[in-house]
Amino acid sequence: MFGIGIGVLVFGYWRLFKWNRERRRLQIEDLEARISLLPLLQAEHDRRTLRMLRQNLEEEAKIMKDVPGWKVGENVFHTDRWVTPLNDELFNLRPAEELLHKKFGFQWYV
Amino acid sequence: VNVKVNVSSAVLKAAAHHYGSQCDKANKEFMLCRWEEKDPRKCLNEGRKVNECALQFFRQIKTNCAEPFTEYWTCLDYSNLSELRRCRKQQHAFDSCVLDKLGWERPALGDLSKITKVQTDRPFPENAYHSRPRPEPNPVIEGELQPSKHGSRLFFWNW
Numbered sequence: 001m002f003g004i005g006i007g008v009l010v011f012g013y014w015r016l017f018k019w020n021r022e023r024r025r026l027q028i029e030d031l032e033a034r035i036s037l038l039p040l041l042q043a044e045h046d047r048r049t050l051r052m053l054r055q056n057l058e059e060e061a062k063i064m065k066d067v068p069g070w071k072v073g074e075n076v077f078h079t080d081r082w083v084t085p086l087n088d089e090l091f092n093l094r095p096a097e098e099l100l101h102k103k104f105g106f107q108w109y110v
Numbered sequence: 111v112n113v114k115v116n117v118s119s120a121v122l123k124a125a126a127h128h129y130g131s132q133c134d135k136a137n138k139e140f141m142l143c144r145w146e147e148k149d150p151r152k153c154l155n156e157g158r159k160v161n162e163c164a165l166q167f168f169r170q171i172k173t174n175c176a177e178p179f180t181e182y183w184t185c186l187d188y189s190n191l192s193e194l195r196r197c198r199k200q201q202h203a204f205d206s207c208v209l210d211k212l213g214w215e216r217p218a219l220g221d222l223s224k225i226t227k228v229q230t231d232r233p234f235p236e237n238a239y240h241s242r243p244r245p246e247p248n249p250v251i252e253g254e255l256q257p258s259k260h261g262s263r264l265f266f267w268n269w
Binding site: 025026028029030031032033034035036037038039040042043044046047049050079080081082 | 129130136138141144154156157160161164193195217219221222238
């Protein structure tokens with residue numbers, strides 16, 4: 001009786017391990033799909049960010065035209081390397097819906 | 111001219127493995143540039159090449175293997191999580207079609223995650239972080255070092 005029980009248990013474990021290995025292989029496949037798509041998505045995201053920064057710069061030039069002593073697009077940091085802009089900065093002059101999409105859109109997807 | 115790659119996510123995932131093996135060169139160069147320079151403004155040219163390669167890739171699929179590909183990605187779209195294991199039949203059909211017409215092989219499991227060496231003409235950027243000049247290292251201590259007299263002299267210990 002014990003033998004049968006333990007036999008069933010061990011058989012169950014063996015099946016589990018096999019299926020887990022299979023799942024790991026499937027996960028590797030999914031991750032590889034992601035790896036191969038990353039450059040495309042990164043490039044598009046970069047272009048979008050730069051375009052939004054450009055538009056913000058032009059808007060800023062328009063808005064702060066008459067303020068004395070304001071350098072348009074002045075760097076807020078003491079360095080000249082690339083600082084990744086914050087989401088709030090980028091989407092400042094756009095409707096709030098776009099910022100929400102950017103922040104939480106992935107949650108809805110997952 | 112920058113044209114967006116106008117496809118949806120299921121399509122991308124369906125074609126991802128072949129895309130990874132075909133457009134490998136442009137992708138790796140772009141990623142290398144991005145990682146080394148840490149500045150998206152410096153990598154716009156490589157990004158453009160990536161985009162062109164992707165467009166070329168999808169154009170080739172459309173002209174040659176449109177039918178099996180459409181079936182494959184509609185099948186993937188149907189499942190909730192775009193699981194690849196639900197669509198093995200269509201994947202097989204698509205793979206054989208692509209192999210016959212274009213000679214592309216699907217990379218084996220684990221091939222896309224291998225570490226590769228990338229060859230570029232771009233020189234390695236010095237000081238990608240734009241850091242200020244580092245201070246001089248400490249000069250070499252000359253003379254014999256003796257254990258200190260009267261012990262360690264830390265607080266009250268004198269041994």
